[in-house]
Amino acid sequence: MMDDFEEIKNEELLTPEEDARIDAMLTQAADERNAEVDYDAMLAAIKRKASEDGLLVFSPEEKRQKSAPSRLMKRLSHIAMGIAAACVVGLGVAALVSKSGSDVGDRTANLPDITPQSDALTTAEPISSPSAWEQIDGTEGPFAVGTDTPKVSGGVDDPVPTAVPVRFNGHVETVRLTELGVITQNSQLITDGICAAVGNYEEYGRILRVRASAKGGVVCYDCTVIGFSPYETDIGYAEVEFRSASSFVVYWRVNANQYFLIHISGFDYNETVELLNTFVVA
Amino acid sequence: MPERDFDSIYRNFSRLVYWTAFGVVHNREQAEDIMQNVFLNALRHLDTLAGFNDSQLKSWLYRTAINAALDSKRRVKHEMLSDEPIAVNVADATTDVEAAAERRLNSSTVVSAMERIDAKYREVLTLHYFSNMSHADIAEALKITVGTVKSRLARGRTQLARVLSKEGFEYDG
Numbered sequence: 012m013m014d015d016f017e018e019i020k021n022e023e024l025l026t027p028e029e030d031a032r033i034d035a036m037l038t039q040a041a042d043e044r045n046a047e048v049d050y051d052a053m054l055a056a057i058k059r060k061a062s063e064d065g066l067l068v069f070s071p072e073e074k075r076q077k078s079a080p081s082r083l084m085k086r087l088s089h090i091a092m093g094i095a096a097a098c099v100v101g102l103g104v105a106a107l108v109s110k111s112g113s114d115v116g117d118r119t120a121n122l123p124d125i126t127p128q129s130d131a132l133t134t135a136e137p138i139s140s141p142s143a144w145e146q147i148d149g150t151e152g153p154f155a156v157g158t159d160t161p162k163v164s165g166g167v168d169d170p171v172p173t174a175v176p177v178r179f180n181g182h183v184e185t186v187r188l189t190e191l192g193v194i195t196q197n198s199q200l201i202t203d204g205i206c207a208a209v210g211n212y213e214e215y216g217r218i219l220r221v222r223a224s225a226k227g228g229v230v231c232y233d234c235t236v237i238g239f240s241p242y243e244t245d246i247g248y249a250e251v252e253f254r255s256a257s258s259f260v261v262y263w264r265v266n267a268n269q270y271f272l273i274h275i276s277g278f279d280y281n282e283t284v285e286l287l288n289t290f291v292v293a
Numbered sequence: 294m295p296e297r298d299f300d301s302i303y304r305n306f307s308r309l310v311y312w313t314a315f316g317v318v319h320n321r322e323q324a325e326d327i328m329q330n331v332f333l334n335a336l337r338h339l340d341t342l343a344g345f346n347d348s349q350l351k352s353w354l355y356r357t358a359i360n361a362a363l364d365s366k367r368r369v370k371h372e373m374l375s376d377e378p379i380a381v382n383v384a385d386a387t388t389d390v391e392a393a394a395e396r397r398l399n400s401s402t403v404v405s406a407m408e409r410i411d412a413k414y415r416e417v418l419t420l421h422y423f424s425n426m427s428h429a430d431i432a433e434a435l436k437i438t439v440g441t442v443k444s445r446l447a448r449g450r451t452q453l454a455r456v457l458s459k460e461g462f463e464y465d466g
Contacts, residue, residue: 025454033450037403037418037422039400040400040422041422041423041425043400044423050307050308053307053311053325053328054300061336066336066337
Protein backbone atom coordinates (compact mmCIF):
# COMPACT_ATOMS: atom_id res chain seq x y z
CA MET A 12 0.00 0.00 0.00
CA MET A 13 2.73 2.40 -0.93
CA ASP A 14 0.92 4.48 -3.52
CA ASP A 15 0.00 8.08 -3.12
CA PHE A 16 -3.67 8.66 -2.84
CA GLU A 17 -4.97 9.87 -6.15
CA GLU A 18 -7.04 12.92 -5.52
CA ILE A 19 -9.93 13.87 -7.69
CA LYS A 20 -10.83 17.42 -8.50
CA ASN A 21 -14.51 18.13 -8.19
CA GLU A 22 -14.77 19.43 -11.71
CA GLU A 23 -13.61 16.07 -13.04
CA LEU A 24 -16.47 14.16 -11.51
CA LEU A 25 -19.83 13.26 -12.93
CA THR A 26 -22.94 14.51 -11.26
CA PRO A 27 -24.43 11.99 -8.81
CA GLU A 28 -27.17 11.22 -11.32
CA GLU A 29 -24.71 10.64 -14.14
CA ASP A 30 -22.53 8.54 -11.91
CA ALA A 31 -25.48 6.43 -10.84
CA ARG A 32 -26.45 5.89 -14.45
CA ILE A 33 -22.96 4.78 -15.45
CA ASP A 34 -22.84 2.57 -12.36
CA ALA A 35 -26.10 0.93 -13.39
CA MET A 36 -24.89 0.44 -16.94
CA LEU A 37 -21.71 -1.18 -15.76
CA THR A 38 -23.62 -3.44 -13.40
CA GLN A 39 -26.01 -4.45 -16.15
CA ALA A 40 -23.19 -5.05 -18.62
CA ALA A 41 -21.35 -7.20 -16.10
CA ASP A 42 -24.47 -9.22 -15.34
CA GLU A 43 -25.17 -9.70 -19.05
CA ARG A 44 -21.67 -10.81 -19.79
CA ASN A 45 -21.34 -13.08 -16.80
CA ALA A 46 -24.59 -14.75 -17.78
CA GLU A 47 -23.01 -15.59 -21.11
CA VAL A 48 -20.02 -17.29 -19.55
CA ASP A 49 -20.65 -20.95 -18.83
CA TYR A 50 -18.62 -21.30 -15.65
CA ASP A 51 -20.01 -24.77 -14.94
CA ALA A 52 -18.90 -26.07 -18.30
CA MET A 53 -15.46 -24.58 -17.75
CA LEU A 54 -15.24 -26.21 -14.35
CA ALA A 55 -16.07 -29.54 -15.94
CA ALA A 56 -13.38 -28.98 -18.57
CA ILE A 57 -10.84 -28.08 -15.90
CA LYS A 58 -11.64 -31.21 -13.93
CA ARG A 59 -11.41 -33.33 -17.05
CA LYS A 60 -8.00 -31.91 -17.87
CA ALA A 61 -6.88 -32.22 -14.25
CA SER A 62 -7.91 -35.83 -14.25
CA GLU A 63 -5.97 -36.46 -17.45
CA ASP A 64 -2.93 -34.84 -15.89
CA GLY A 65 -3.30 -36.86 -12.71
CA LEU A 66 -3.97 -33.80 -10.58
CA LEU A 67 -7.29 -35.02 -9.26
CA VAL A 68 -6.95 -38.28 -7.37
CA PHE A 69 -9.63 -40.02 -5.40
CA SER A 70 -8.63 -43.48 -4.31
CA PRO A 71 -6.29 -44.02 -1.34
CA GLU A 72 -3.84 -45.72 -3.68
CA GLU A 73 -3.90 -42.77 -6.06
CA LYS A 74 -3.46 -40.37 -3.18
CA ARG A 75 -0.42 -42.27 -2.00
CA GLN A 76 1.01 -42.18 -5.50
CA LYS A 77 0.54 -38.44 -5.62
CA SER A 78 1.80 -37.70 -2.14
CA ALA A 79 5.17 -39.32 -2.76
CA PRO A 80 6.37 -36.87 -5.38
CA SER A 81 4.76 -34.09 -3.42
CA ARG A 82 6.95 -34.87 -0.44
CA LEU A 83 9.92 -35.12 -2.75
CA MET A 84 9.15 -31.69 -4.14
CA LYS A 85 9.00 -30.26 -0.66
CA ARG A 86 12.29 -31.84 0.24
CA LEU A 87 13.93 -30.54 -2.90
CA SER A 88 12.53 -27.10 -2.28
CA HIS A 89 14.89 -26.80 0.63
CA ILE A 90 17.58 -25.85 -1.79
CA ALA A 91 15.51 -22.87 -2.72
CA MET A 92 15.78 -21.57 0.78
CA GLY A 93 19.31 -20.52 0.08
CA ILE A 94 18.40 -19.05 -3.25
CA ALA A 95 15.61 -17.08 -1.65
CA ALA A 96 18.32 -15.02 -0.10
CA ALA A 97 18.50 -13.31 -3.47
CA CYS A 98 15.49 -11.39 -2.42
CA VAL A 99 16.95 -10.18 0.78
CA VAL A 100 17.54 -6.95 -0.96
CA GLY A 101 19.77 -5.34 1.54
CA LEU A 102 22.37 -8.05 1.33
CA GLY A 103 23.05 -8.00 -2.38
CA VAL A 104 22.52 -4.52 -3.55
CA ALA A 105 23.34 -2.73 -0.36
CA ALA A 106 26.75 -4.33 -0.25
CA LEU A 107 27.63 -3.47 -3.81
CA VAL A 108 25.88 -0.16 -3.90
CA SER A 109 27.38 1.07 -0.71
CA LYS A 110 30.73 0.18 -2.18
CA SER A 111 29.84 2.38 -5.12
CA GLY A 112 28.56 5.14 -2.88
CA SER A 113 25.20 5.38 -4.49
CA ASP A 114 21.60 5.73 -3.51
CA VAL A 115 18.89 3.24 -4.08
CA GLY A 116 15.83 3.28 -6.29
CA ASP A 117 12.23 3.71 -5.34
CA ARG A 118 9.78 1.00 -4.75
CA THR A 119 6.91 1.13 -7.19
CA ALA A 120 4.42 -1.64 -6.79
CA ASN A 121 2.35 -3.12 -9.57
CA LEU A 122 3.68 -1.83 -12.84
CA PRO A 123 2.28 -4.39 -15.24
CA ASP A 124 3.35 -3.11 -18.65
CA ILE A 125 7.09 -2.66 -18.54
CA THR A 126 9.48 -4.53 -20.71
CA PRO A 127 12.25 -6.18 -18.75
CA GLN A 128 15.73 -6.05 -20.17
CA SER A 129 16.05 -9.75 -20.66
CA ASP A 130 14.15 -11.69 -23.27
CA ALA A 131 14.39 -14.63 -20.98
CA LEU A 132 12.46 -12.74 -18.39
CA THR A 133 9.74 -11.65 -20.73
CA THR A 134 9.14 -15.17 -21.93
CA ALA A 135 8.95 -16.68 -18.50
CA GLU A 136 6.22 -19.28 -18.12
CA PRO A 137 3.92 -18.51 -15.23
CA ILE A 138 2.22 -21.86 -15.38
CA SER A 139 4.39 -24.78 -14.49
CA SER A 140 4.65 -27.74 -16.77
CA PRO A 141 1.84 -30.27 -16.78
CA SER A 142 4.47 -32.78 -15.76
CA ALA A 143 4.60 -31.06 -12.39
CA TRP A 144 4.92 -34.31 -10.52
CA GLU A 145 7.62 -35.78 -12.66
CA GLN A 146 11.10 -35.85 -11.28
CA ILE A 147 14.09 -35.36 -13.53
CA ASP A 148 16.05 -38.46 -14.26
CA GLY A 149 19.32 -37.04 -13.02
CA THR A 150 20.99 -37.28 -16.38
CA GLU A 151 23.78 -34.81 -16.61
CA GLY A 152 23.08 -32.26 -19.30
CA PRO A 153 25.61 -30.67 -21.61
CA PHE A 154 26.15 -27.70 -19.30
CA ALA A 155 26.16 -29.46 -16.00
CA VAL A 156 29.23 -29.12 -13.89
CA GLY A 157 30.35 -30.43 -10.55
CA THR A 158 29.58 -33.85 -9.15
CA ASP A 159 27.11 -36.37 -10.44
CA THR A 160 24.92 -35.88 -7.42
CA PRO A 161 22.73 -32.81 -7.42
CA LYS A 162 23.09 -30.72 -4.32
CA VAL A 163 19.73 -30.59 -2.62
CA SER A 164 20.71 -29.83 0.91
CA GLY A 165 21.06 -26.49 2.61
CA GLY A 166 17.57 -26.42 4.04
CA VAL A 167 16.32 -26.56 7.57
CA ASP A 168 17.22 -30.21 7.79
CA ASP A 169 20.80 -29.54 6.78
CA PRO A 170 22.34 -26.44 8.31
CA VAL A 171 25.67 -27.04 6.65
CA PRO A 172 26.14 -24.73 3.68
CA THR A 173 26.25 -26.64 0.44
CA ALA A 174 28.72 -25.75 -2.25
CA VAL A 175 27.02 -25.31 -5.57
CA PRO A 176 28.99 -24.99 -8.77
CA VAL A 177 27.96 -22.29 -11.21
CA ARG A 178 29.20 -22.44 -14.75
CA PHE A 179 30.23 -18.92 -15.48
CA ASN A 180 31.46 -18.27 -19.00
CA GLY A 181 33.54 -21.39 -18.93
CA HIS A 182 34.74 -20.82 -15.41
CA VAL A 183 33.30 -22.77 -12.54
CA GLU A 184 32.56 -20.58 -9.59
CA THR A 185 31.42 -21.99 -6.31
CA VAL A 186 28.64 -20.46 -4.30
CA ARG A 187 27.19 -21.77 -1.13
CA LEU A 188 23.60 -22.38 -0.12
CA THR A 189 22.12 -22.20 3.33
CA GLU A 190 18.67 -21.97 4.75
CA LEU A 191 16.91 -18.63 4.81
CA GLY A 192 13.27 -19.14 4.20
CA VAL A 193 10.82 -20.71 1.86
CA ILE A 194 10.55 -19.90 -1.77
CA THR A 195 7.36 -20.73 -3.56
CA GLN A 196 6.06 -20.95 -7.05
CA ASN A 197 5.63 -17.30 -7.73
CA SER A 198 7.46 -14.13 -6.95
CA GLN A 199 4.42 -12.62 -5.30
CA LEU A 200 5.13 -14.84 -2.35
CA ILE A 201 8.77 -13.96 -2.47
CA THR A 202 8.01 -10.28 -2.29
CA ASP A 203 5.27 -10.59 0.27
CA GLY A 204 7.02 -13.13 2.39
CA ILE A 205 10.59 -12.06 2.28
CA CYS A 206 11.12 -8.70 0.72
CA ALA A 207 8.12 -6.78 1.89
CA ALA A 208 9.90 -5.20 4.80
CA VAL A 209 12.99 -4.36 2.82
CA GLY A 210 11.73 -2.01 0.16
CA ASN A 211 13.94 -0.48 -2.50
CA TYR A 212 12.58 -2.67 -5.20
CA GLU A 213 10.15 -2.54 -8.04
CA GLU A 214 7.78 -5.28 -8.95
CA TYR A 215 6.94 -5.98 -12.58
CA GLY A 216 4.37 -8.71 -12.55
CA ARG A 217 6.27 -11.71 -11.26
CA ILE A 218 9.63 -10.04 -11.68
CA LEU A 219 11.29 -8.41 -8.76
CA ARG A 220 13.78 -5.71 -9.69
CA VAL A 221 16.34 -4.39 -7.29
CA ARG A 222 17.88 -1.25 -8.66
CA ALA A 223 20.30 1.45 -7.67
CA SER A 224 22.07 4.38 -9.26
CA ALA A 225 25.77 3.73 -9.24
CA LYS A 226 28.88 4.29 -11.27
CA GLY A 227 27.19 6.94 -13.38
CA GLY A 228 24.43 4.60 -14.40
CA VAL A 229 21.92 2.15 -13.11
CA VAL A 230 22.81 -1.21 -11.72
CA CYS A 231 20.10 -3.69 -11.03
CA TYR A 232 19.12 -7.27 -10.87
CA ASP A 233 15.81 -8.91 -11.62
CA CYS A 234 14.77 -12.15 -10.08
CA THR A 235 11.84 -14.38 -10.76
CA VAL A 236 10.89 -18.02 -10.78
CA ILE A 237 10.23 -19.64 -14.12
CA GLY A 238 9.22 -23.08 -15.23
CA PHE A 239 11.78 -23.71 -17.93
CA SER A 240 15.33 -23.02 -18.96
CA PRO A 241 17.25 -23.30 -22.21
CA TYR A 242 19.74 -25.45 -20.33
CA GLU A 243 19.44 -28.96 -19.02
CA THR A 244 20.88 -28.10 -15.66
CA ASP A 245 20.83 -30.50 -12.74
CA ILE A 246 18.97 -29.54 -9.61
CA GLY A 247 21.09 -27.30 -7.47
CA TYR A 248 23.23 -26.14 -10.36
CA ALA A 249 23.17 -22.93 -12.31
CA GLU A 250 24.08 -21.75 -15.75
CA VAL A 251 25.15 -18.17 -16.39
CA GLU A 252 24.75 -16.48 -19.75
CA PHE A 253 26.73 -13.47 -20.80
CA ARG A 254 24.51 -11.02 -22.59
CA SER A 255 27.19 -8.35 -22.66
CA ALA A 256 30.18 -7.27 -20.63
CA SER A 257 27.88 -6.13 -17.86
CA SER A 258 24.77 -8.17 -18.34
CA PHE A 259 24.43 -11.69 -16.99
CA VAL A 260 21.52 -14.05 -16.80
CA VAL A 261 21.55 -16.87 -14.27
CA TYR A 262 19.32 -19.94 -14.62
CA TRP A 263 19.43 -21.68 -11.29
CA ARG A 264 17.54 -24.92 -11.09
CA VAL A 265 15.84 -25.24 -7.72
CA ASN A 266 13.81 -28.38 -8.35
CA ALA A 267 12.36 -30.46 -11.14
CA ASN A 268 10.09 -27.74 -12.40
CA GLN A 269 11.48 -24.44 -11.27
CA TYR A 270 14.38 -22.24 -12.09
CA PHE A 271 15.36 -19.18 -10.19
CA LEU A 272 16.23 -16.66 -12.86
CA ILE A 273 18.40 -13.69 -12.07
CA HIS A 274 19.26 -11.01 -14.59
CA ILE A 275 22.15 -8.92 -13.38
CA SER A 276 22.85 -5.70 -15.21
CA GLY A 277 25.44 -3.01 -14.73
CA PHE A 278 27.87 -5.08 -12.70
CA ASP A 279 31.14 -6.34 -14.09
CA TYR A 280 32.32 -9.91 -13.87
CA ASN A 281 33.89 -9.74 -10.44
CA GLU A 282 31.02 -7.77 -8.99
CA THR A 283 28.59 -10.26 -10.45
CA VAL A 284 30.39 -13.13 -8.80
CA GLU A 285 30.38 -11.17 -5.58
CA LEU A 286 26.69 -10.43 -5.94
CA LEU A 287 25.91 -14.08 -6.60
CA ASN A 288 27.76 -15.00 -3.48
CA THR A 289 25.73 -12.56 -1.47
CA PHE A 290 22.62 -14.33 -2.66
CA VAL A 291 23.75 -17.41 -0.82
CA VAL A 292 25.06 -17.01 2.65
CA ALA A 293 28.11 -19.00 3.52
CA MET B 294 -7.21 -30.80 0.02
CA PRO B 295 -10.36 -32.57 -1.09
CA GLU B 296 -11.92 -31.84 -4.39
CA ARG B 297 -14.87 -29.98 -2.87
CA ASP B 298 -12.45 -27.33 -1.63
CA PHE B 299 -11.27 -26.77 -5.13
CA ASP B 300 -14.88 -26.40 -6.18
CA SER B 301 -15.30 -23.77 -3.51
CA ILE B 302 -12.28 -21.87 -4.74
CA TYR B 303 -13.56 -22.07 -8.27
CA ARG B 304 -17.04 -20.92 -7.34
CA ASN B 305 -15.74 -17.96 -5.40
CA PHE B 306 -13.02 -16.79 -7.74
CA SER B 307 -13.77 -17.96 -11.28
CA ARG B 308 -15.23 -14.58 -12.19
CA LEU B 309 -12.15 -12.84 -10.91
CA VAL B 310 -9.87 -15.03 -12.98
CA TYR B 311 -11.99 -14.94 -16.11
CA TRP B 312 -12.46 -11.20 -16.23
CA THR B 313 -8.91 -10.49 -15.24
CA ALA B 314 -7.78 -12.57 -18.19
CA PHE B 315 -10.40 -11.10 -20.50
CA GLY B 316 -9.28 -7.62 -19.54
CA VAL B 317 -5.85 -8.40 -20.95
CA VAL B 318 -6.55 -10.56 -23.99
CA HIS B 319 -10.00 -9.21 -24.95
CA ASN B 320 -10.95 -12.56 -26.35
CA ARG B 321 -13.39 -15.01 -24.87
CA GLU B 322 -11.71 -18.24 -25.98
CA GLN B 323 -8.32 -17.07 -24.85
CA ALA B 324 -9.75 -15.99 -21.51
CA GLU B 325 -11.31 -19.43 -21.06
CA ASP B 326 -8.02 -21.14 -21.88
CA ILE B 327 -6.21 -18.90 -19.43
CA MET B 328 -8.77 -19.59 -16.75
CA GLN B 329 -8.31 -23.32 -17.25
CA ASN B 330 -4.54 -22.98 -16.91
CA VAL B 331 -4.80 -20.81 -13.83
CA PHE B 332 -7.07 -23.23 -12.02
CA LEU B 333 -5.00 -26.22 -13.09
CA ASN B 334 -2.03 -24.41 -11.63
CA ALA B 335 -4.04 -23.80 -8.48
CA LEU B 336 -4.78 -27.50 -8.29
CA ARG B 337 -1.08 -28.25 -8.48
CA HIS B 338 -0.45 -25.97 -5.55
CA LEU B 339 -3.46 -26.68 -3.41
CA ASP B 340 -1.24 -27.59 -0.50
CA THR B 341 0.23 -24.10 -0.53
CA LEU B 342 -2.99 -22.31 -1.34
CA ALA B 343 -4.77 -24.11 1.47
CA GLY B 344 -2.80 -22.02 3.91
CA PHE B 345 -3.85 -18.76 2.31
CA ASN B 346 -6.63 -16.56 3.59
CA ASP B 347 -9.20 -15.25 1.13
CA SER B 348 -7.31 -12.06 0.49
CA GLN B 349 -4.05 -13.86 -0.22
CA LEU B 350 -5.81 -16.34 -2.43
CA LYS B 351 -7.46 -13.61 -4.46
CA SER B 352 -4.17 -11.86 -4.81
CA TRP B 353 -2.46 -15.06 -5.95
CA LEU B 354 -5.18 -15.87 -8.46
CA TYR B 355 -5.25 -12.33 -9.77
CA ARG B 356 -1.53 -12.18 -10.33
CA THR B 357 -1.39 -15.66 -11.81
CA ALA B 358 -4.20 -14.72 -14.18
CA ILE B 359 -2.52 -11.47 -15.16
CA ASN B 360 0.78 -13.21 -15.84
CA ALA B 361 -0.85 -16.02 -17.78
CA ALA B 362 -2.85 -13.51 -19.81
CA LEU B 363 0.19 -11.39 -20.60
CA ASP B 364 2.09 -14.47 -21.73
CA SER B 365 -0.85 -15.59 -23.81
CA LYS B 366 -1.11 -12.18 -25.38
CA ARG B 367 2.58 -12.21 -26.23
CA ARG B 368 2.22 -15.61 -27.82
CA VAL B 369 -0.70 -14.59 -29.94
CA LYS B 370 1.32 -11.55 -31.06
CA HIS B 371 -1.60 -9.59 -32.34
CA GLU B 372 -4.43 -7.84 -30.68
CA MET B 373 -7.71 -9.63 -30.86
CA LEU B 374 -11.00 -7.91 -31.43
CA SER B 375 -12.22 -6.09 -28.40
CA ASP B 376 -15.62 -7.64 -28.41
CA GLU B 377 -17.75 -10.10 -30.26
CA PRO B 378 -20.05 -8.89 -33.00
CA ILE B 379 -23.53 -8.11 -31.89
CA ALA B 380 -25.95 -10.60 -33.35
CA VAL B 381 -29.47 -9.27 -33.58
CA ASN B 382 -31.92 -10.95 -35.89
CA VAL B 383 -34.37 -8.18 -36.66
CA ALA B 384 -36.71 -10.42 -38.63
CA ASP B 385 -37.35 -12.62 -35.59
CA ALA B 386 -37.57 -9.79 -33.18
CA THR B 387 -40.33 -9.80 -30.63
CA THR B 388 -40.66 -7.33 -27.82
CA ASP B 389 -38.65 -9.59 -25.49
CA VAL B 390 -36.04 -10.25 -28.08
CA GLU B 391 -35.80 -6.58 -28.87
CA ALA B 392 -35.37 -5.77 -25.21
CA ALA B 393 -32.74 -8.47 -24.88
CA ALA B 394 -31.00 -7.21 -27.98
CA GLU B 395 -31.03 -3.69 -26.63
CA ARG B 396 -29.52 -4.86 -23.36
CA ARG B 397 -26.93 -6.79 -25.31
CA LEU B 398 -26.22 -3.73 -27.42
CA ASN B 399 -25.87 -1.60 -24.31
CA SER B 400 -23.57 -4.04 -22.59
CA SER B 401 -21.47 -4.44 -25.73
CA THR B 402 -21.23 -0.69 -26.06
CA VAL B 403 -20.12 -0.36 -22.46
CA VAL B 404 -17.56 -3.16 -22.76
CA SER B 405 -16.27 -1.70 -25.99
CA ALA B 406 -16.04 1.76 -24.47
CA MET B 407 -14.09 0.38 -21.54
CA GLU B 408 -11.33 -0.53 -23.96
CA ARG B 409 -10.82 3.15 -24.63
CA ILE B 410 -10.28 4.34 -21.11
CA ASP B 411 -6.98 4.31 -19.24
CA ALA B 412 -5.80 0.82 -18.32
CA LYS B 413 -5.53 1.54 -14.62
CA TYR B 414 -9.15 2.67 -14.52
CA ARG B 415 -10.35 -0.20 -16.69
CA GLU B 416 -8.59 -2.60 -14.34
CA VAL B 417 -10.48 -1.51 -11.25
CA LEU B 418 -13.78 -1.22 -13.10
CA THR B 419 -13.38 -4.78 -14.35
CA LEU B 420 -12.46 -6.13 -10.95
CA HIS B 421 -15.27 -4.27 -9.20
CA TYR B 422 -18.16 -4.74 -11.60
CA PHE B 423 -17.32 -7.91 -13.53
CA SER B 424 -15.45 -9.85 -10.87
CA ASN B 425 -17.55 -8.61 -7.95
CA MET B 426 -14.53 -7.68 -5.86
CA SER B 427 -14.83 -5.32 -2.94
CA HIS B 428 -12.76 -2.15 -2.66
CA ALA B 429 -10.61 -3.79 -0.01
CA ASP B 430 -9.99 -6.88 -2.13
CA ILE B 431 -9.04 -4.79 -5.14
CA ALA B 432 -6.70 -2.76 -2.99
CA GLU B 433 -5.04 -5.93 -1.75
CA ALA B 434 -4.73 -7.42 -5.21
CA LEU B 435 -3.30 -4.28 -6.79
CA LYS B 436 -1.27 -3.20 -3.77
CA ILE B 437 -2.89 0.20 -3.64
CA THR B 438 -4.97 1.89 -1.01
CA VAL B 439 -8.72 1.62 -0.73
CA GLY B 440 -8.89 5.37 -1.28
CA THR B 441 -7.07 5.00 -4.57
CA VAL B 442 -9.41 2.20 -5.59
CA LYS B 443 -12.36 4.47 -4.98
CA SER B 444 -10.82 7.38 -6.83
CA ARG B 445 -9.92 5.16 -9.77
CA LEU B 446 -13.45 3.82 -9.89
CA ALA B 447 -14.83 7.34 -9.94
CA ARG B 448 -12.39 8.47 -12.58
CA GLY B 449 -13.01 5.32 -14.58
CA ARG B 450 -16.73 5.95 -14.62
CA THR B 451 -16.08 9.53 -15.63
CA GLN B 452 -13.82 8.52 -18.50
CA LEU B 453 -16.30 5.90 -19.56
CA ALA B 454 -19.08 8.47 -19.59
CA ARG B 455 -17.00 10.74 -21.77
CA VAL B 456 -16.22 7.98 -24.24
CA LEU B 457 -19.87 7.00 -24.43
CA SER B 458 -20.90 10.59 -24.83
CA LYS B 459 -18.47 11.12 -27.68
CA GLU B 460 -20.00 8.13 -29.41
CA GLY B 461 -23.46 9.58 -29.04
CA PHE B 462 -24.55 7.03 -26.48
CA GLU B 463 -27.18 8.21 -24.02
CA TYR B 464 -25.81 7.54 -20.57
CA ASP B 465 -27.40 10.33 -18.58
CA GLY B 466 -30.85 8.84 -18.53
